[in-house]
Amino acid sequence: MFGATVWFVIHHLTAPDAAGSKVGETVGSDGRSRPLAALPGAANGSGVSPSAAPSYPSEDIGARVDPMMKEWRNAIINKDADVVLALDRAFASHPREFVPALMLSAENDSEERVRSFSTRVLGKLRPQESAPLMRKLLADRCEYVRSNAAWALGQLDDRTAAPRLRNLKQRDPSTTVRRSAGESLRKLEGG
Numbered sequence: 075m076f077g078a079t080v081w082f083v084i085h086h087l088t089a090p091d092a093a094g095s096k097v098g099e100t101v102g103s104d105g106r107s108r109p110l111a112a113l114p115g116a117a118n119g120s121g122v123s124p125s126a127a128p129s130y131p132s133e134d135i136g137a138r139v140d141p142m143m144k145e146w147r148n149a150i151i152n153k154d155a156d157v158v159l160a161l162d163r164a165f166a167s168h169p170r171e172f173v174p175a176l177m178l179s180a181e182n183d184s185e186e187r188v189r190s191f192s193t194r195v196l197g198k199l200r201p202q203e204s205a206p207l208m209r210k211l212l213a214d215r216c217e218y219v220r221s222n223a224a225w226a227l228g229q230l231d232d233r234t235a236a237p238r239l240r241n242l243k244q245r246d247p248s249t250t251v252r253r254s255a256g257e258s259l260r261k262l263e264g265g
Contacts, residue, residue, distance in 0.1 A: 143175045150188050162195060169199045177207055186216035193219050197226025205232045212238055217248035224251060228258025236262050 211223035
């Protein structure tokens with residue numbers, strides 16, 4: 075699971091954005107822009123080294139949800155892969171505490187990258203209560219949010235979403251969304 079997260083983080087944190095960030099560059103925890111190849115482990119294809127990212131203690135995690143979600147948002151906006159990966163691990167370690175905040179982020183954040191990353195994490199955590207939100211996010215204006223929502227519905231084994239996924243697979247203008255919808259449909263339909 076960590077490998078897929080690394081690919082997702084690197085792919086989406088290094089994609090160009092409205093601010094004109096360059097493909098193949100990211101911002102490290104030191105605040106300096108550097109080429110993707112400079113990320114620990116990138117040369118051998120493994121992505122960011124887990125030891126390079128900060129860790130988050132588990133004691134009193136409930137009181138730290140809001141500050142950690144602000145850090146999540148800032149790390150995504152600032153393309154800090156180290157912090158994004160560390161927070162991803164913290165969310166996975168304490169899903170019950172973070173799922174409500176991630177759902178709010180996925181639905182309401184003004185930054186499409188933040189919505190997209192939050193949607194992806196929810197899909198990995200598989201909280202059943204997020205299924206209605208994932209179905210709603212299939213109509214998001216951002217193709218990456220739609221793609222991650224389609225993927226998440228497959229992870230959630232939400233068979234009620236099959237008709238909507240079928241429609242996305244046939245009609246969405248984004249090949250990324252169509253591919254995610256098709257993969258989830260295959261999973262839901264057992265093939």
